[in-house]
Amino acid sequence: MRKYYLLLTLIALLVSSCEKDDFCIEPITPNMVIRFYNATNITQTKSVEDLSVTPEGFDELYSNANLDSILIPLDVTSNQIIYNLSSESNIDIITINYDVEEVFVSRSCGFKAIFNNVSVTSDVSNDWIIGLTETLENTITIPTIDNETAAHVKIFH
Amino acid sequence: MLKFFIKTCLLILFVNVSAQQKNDSIPKDSIVYKTNYGLRLGIDISKPIRSILQDYNSGLEIVGDYRISKKWYAAAELGNEKFTTREDFTNSTSRGSYIKIGLNYNSYKNWLDMNNEIFTGFRYGFATFEQTLNNYQINSNPLLPALINNVPITVKGLTAHWSELVLGFRAEVYPNIFLTFSGSYKIMVSLNDPVNFKTHYAPGFNRVYTSNTGFGFNYTISYLIPFRKK
Numbered sequence: 431m432r433k434y435y436l437l438l439t440l441i442a443l444l445v446s447s448c449e450k451d452d453f454c455i456e457p458i459t460p461n462m463v464i465r466f467y468n469a470t471n472i473t474q475t476k477s478v479e480d481l482s483v484t485p486e487g488f489d490e491l492y493s494n495a496n497l498d499s500i501l502i503p504l505d506v507t508s509n510q511i512i513y514n515l516s517s518e519s520n521i522d523i524i525t526i527n528y529d530v531e532e533v534f535v536s537r538s539c540g541f542k543a544i545f546n547n548v549s550v551t552s553d554v555s556n557d558w559i560i561g562l563t564e565t566l567e568n569t570i571t572i573p574t575i576d577n578e579t580a581a582h583v584k585i586f587h
Numbered sequence: 588m589l590k591f592f593i594k595t596c597l598l599i600l601f602v603n604v605s606a607q608q609k610n611d612s613i614p615k616d617s618i619v620y621k622t623n624y625g626l627r628l629g630i631d632i633s634k635p636i637r638s639i640l641q642d643y644n645s646g647l648e649i650v651g652d653y654r655i656s657k658k659w660y661a662a663a664e665l666g667n668e669k670f671t672t673r674e675d676f677t678n679s680t681s682r683g684s685y686i687k688i689g690l691n692y693n694s695y696k697n698w699l700d701m702n703n704e705i706f707t708g709f710r711y712g713f714a715t716f717e718q719t720l721n722n723y724q725i726n727s728n729p730l731l732p733a734l735i736n737n738v739p740i741t742v743k744g745l746t747a748h749w750s751e752l753v754l755g756f757r758a759e760v761y762p763n764i765f766l767t768f769s770g771s772y773k774i775m776v777s778l779n780d781p782v783n784f785k786t787h788y789a790p791g792f793n794r795v796y797t798s799n800t801g802f803g804f805n806y807t808i809s810y811l812i813p814f815r816k817k
Contacts, residue, residue: 436705439754439770452797454675459727488731503728511731530734532725534783537797540676540726543734 454539457577461501462526462548465581469560472586475499478517478558486512499581506530506543517587520557526550528575544576550583561586620700621816624654627765629809634668643671643680646790650767650807652691660691662708664805668790677723677787683716685791687751701759708753712773714791717743720784742781747789749775749801763811773801 468476475498483492483500492500504526505511513524528545535542549571552559562570562585572582634646648666655661664687671680689710695703719741725734755769773792778799780786788794792801 436754436756454726459725461728485731491730503731505731506725506727506734507732532783534785535726537674537677537785537787540674541723543725543727 452536452538454536456535456539458535458539458542459503459506460542460544460575460578461503462545462575462583463499463501463578463581464583464585465499466497467584467586469566469586472564476587478587480516480518482514482516484514484516486514501578504528504545504575515559515585517558522555522557522559523553524550524559525553544574546574548572548575548582552585558587559585622697622700622702623763623811623813623816625812625814627652627654627809627811629765629767629807631664631666631805631807633804633806634666643669645669648805648807650805650809658693660693660706661688662691662710663688664710664791666791670788670790670793671721672787672794674787676726678721679784679787680719680721681716681786681788681790682719683714683745683790685712685714685716685747685789687712687791689751689753691753691755703759704755704757706753706755706757706769708755710751710753710771712747712749712751712791714747714789716745716747716790717741718745718781718784718786718788720781740781740784742784745779745781745786745789747775747778747786747792749773749778749789749792751803755805763813765809765811767805767807767809769805769807771803771805773803775799775801 466476466478468474477496477498479496481492481495481497482490483502484490491502502513510527515522515524526548528548530543531546532541533544549569550562551569552562554568560566562568562583566586570583575582628651631648631650634648638645646666646668648664650664652660652662667684669680669682687710689708691706691708693704693706695705697703719739721739722737727733751771751773753769753771755767757765757767760766778786786795793803794801
């Protein structure tokens with residue numbers, strides 16, 4: 431009987447050592463969170479009508495949406511990404527510059543990137559975007575983007 | 588759940604061992620069958636087989652034990668290993684050497700002069716190794732291109748200390764030649780991780796699971812150098 435228990439234990443050990451115990455559930459590379467606000471009443475969010483978002487050189491992320499916040503990925507292979515944001519066929523261009531830092535997460539998730547010294551600039555044409563700060567300036571700097579829990583950039587329009 | 592199962596099995600084993608000790612109080616037969624005492628040396632044959640099947644892995648382990656009493660054996664294992672861990676976003680290789688020392692207790696009551704064992708044991712293990720991160724990919728939004736780094740990064744001078752519980756079967760297949768199959772459950776005591784990375788595999792410990800535990804299997808063939816009979 432004892433032999434039988436030992437054999438069972440060894441089989442249990444054998445089976446368990448092959449099973450994957452680790453799934454990627456931790457947050458990976460964060461996207462930039464943008465929230466749209468009303469330029470005439472800066473504490474109020476305001477949805478953008480007919481919003482389209484396209485990173486320059488890549489496929490469109492949002493098309494003809496009606497949203498008050500968006501998530502946009504940053505390119506980890508570069509230090510710059512340019513986004514075309516259009517609302518009712520008025521196009522504004524925002525340029526994002528940043529440094530990429532690689533951070534190890536876990537066995538299953540591997541490495542993620544976080545972004546430091548992020549600067550966001552919108553073009554001066556002001557087709558529909560009026561400003562990026564509460565004083566409606568065209569540039570904002572963010573020390574680091576390492577999570578998606580709150581908006582990183584406010585766009586006033 | 589697994590820990591609970593192992594504990595339960597160990598409990599069953601020890602209960603049986605203690606039950607057996609009670610039987611020892613029965614008056615013994617006047618004929619005493621003598622068994623060999625000596626140094627037993629062998630090698631793990633699972634590692635060379637793995638080296639042949641998977642050219643990116645290799646290893647050698649020498650095992651030895653010395654019988655110190657009727658049921659107790661001092662045991663040690665010495666080995667060297669190279670193992671590549673392939674994950675979804677990283678590929679890393681550990682290379683290094685290890686030593687394990689401890690005791691085995693034979694809970695099997697042999698008939699006559701037979702010399703088989705069902706043993707439980709404890710080991711202290713120590714490894715010194717290096718780990719190379721061969722390549723990795725940044726886990727980022729799939730809508731944009733991924734960053735893949737192929738420049739290997741090697742971190743040397745890593746160490747690991749652990750404790751190990753062993754369960755095994757040993758059979759004397761020819762006079763003084765033994766085949767052993769054993770499994771072990773390991774608990775890491777201290778482990779170095781490379782800066783901004785993790786040790787995925789420690790030689791001797793095998794894969795380091797998230798709870799800092801590990802499993803091991805040995806299939807060994809060994810020869811007993813008999814010093815005396817008693």
